[in-house]
Amino acid sequence: MANTNDVPKFGPLTGVKVLSSGSVVASPFSAMLFAEAGATVIHAESAAAPDTCRAIQYAWNQEHRNELALAINFxxxxxxxxxxxxxxWADIWFESSKGGxxxxxxLTDELILEANPKIVIVHVSGFGQKGDPAYVNRASYDAIGQAFGxxxxxxxxxxxxxxxxxxxxxxxxxxxxxxxxxxxxxxNHAKExxxxxxxxxxxxxVMMKIQLHYPMTFFQEGKLLKRNGNADPKFAGYSVYKCKDGNYVFIGMVGGGPLKKGLKLxxxxxxxxxxxGMQLALQGTPAGVKLEAGIEAFCAAHDAEEVDKIFMENGVPCSTIYTVELAEKNSHYQAREVFAEWEDPQYGKVKGVNILPKFEKTPGQIWRGAPxxxxxxxxxxxxxxxxxxxxxxxxxxxxxxxxxxxx
Incomplete structure (x- = not known):
């Protein structure tokens, strides 16, 4: 057991105080990032039932390191x-629930700001706190956000x-x-x-926000861009390809340099x-069809590791599609210490993903397993x-x- 005095001083967010009362991932992952960067985070679960994330073996253990745990009926x-x-006490409060x-x-925002005028309140919900009442009170999950968004x-x-x-x-x-x-x-604004x-x-x-040109294409041209699998909707030579050994690679033969070098291969x-001087081969054109056929034939004749090595040595962006098993053995993963071990109160010594991103001057650290x-x-x-x-x-x-x- 621990309290806020047990949190060591480290990282760029040391001294920042966070209350987290969200569930699963959409809100708690925000607080976890703060905790891994040195903030003091108290995460409050409902006393009615544990967080759903606890039902997914190892999910809680990966995503709630460095936190203090309450289970309380607010x-x-x-x-x-x-x-x-x-x-x-808090500088920031993260929560996730249906709007309102x-x-x-x-526990209104007005009362909360009256109690702490400097606090930052972050409400996370599927459909927002305001809008069409028929939607605001809807429950949401990750897939609902992807569907409606x-x-x-x-x-x-x-x-x-x-x-x-x-x-x-x-x-x-x-x-x-x-x-x-x-x-x-x-x-930052509150501090100022x-x-x-x-x-x-x-x-x-937020899911509509990360769709690049898809929304504007509809608004400007009245055209809905369709699903295209792993292939790029416009550019040939930018997709997933199966190799001789049954593994897969992703190749990006786009742009003047990579295209010229790849054509030679x-x-x-x-x-x-x-x-x-050709920069791109477009899907459906004679060049695009030939490029796809040529890459497929090359990959079918080589193992994924060979394709990765040959293409990268020749300046064509390429990567084997890694599993965690392959990643653990990879020299670059090892050199960058992407994985780490720590003590967990449930499982003892465990291994998972390390703290990311990496700060050179004020690094994060794992001082405690998920409570x-x-x-x-x-x-x-x-x-x-x-x-x-x-x-x-x-x-x-x-x-x-x-x-x-x-x-």
Missing amino acids: PTDEGKEVFFKLIK TYAKWG GYMAINGFPEPNPPMRANPYTCDYITALNGAWAALAAY TGKGEVIDIAQFE IGLTGDPDFPD LYGQDNSDVLKEFGYSQAEIDAMYEKGVLRAGKGCH
């Missing part, structure tokens, strides 16, 4: 009292294949990354002005469909002024819970 009278003590959930509990419609292979969800939990992670940068922007902020992040909106130098359910209830609440008798009473009323394990 809507109760005692829970609200604890909530406001945490709000007065905390307001229904009487239009992202699923452009991923997958052409009809009659169905749209494809991008795994794992891509919408949740994109949402959380937006939440993290938005929180930092507002925190003393004025807090309320940030409203809707999952579907696949025996198309001098072909009249590839004039000097058990409600592991720090007593230590944290004592720090905030509660006696053991008061804590015991909250356990008896179901305001607090604790348990072992993560799933």
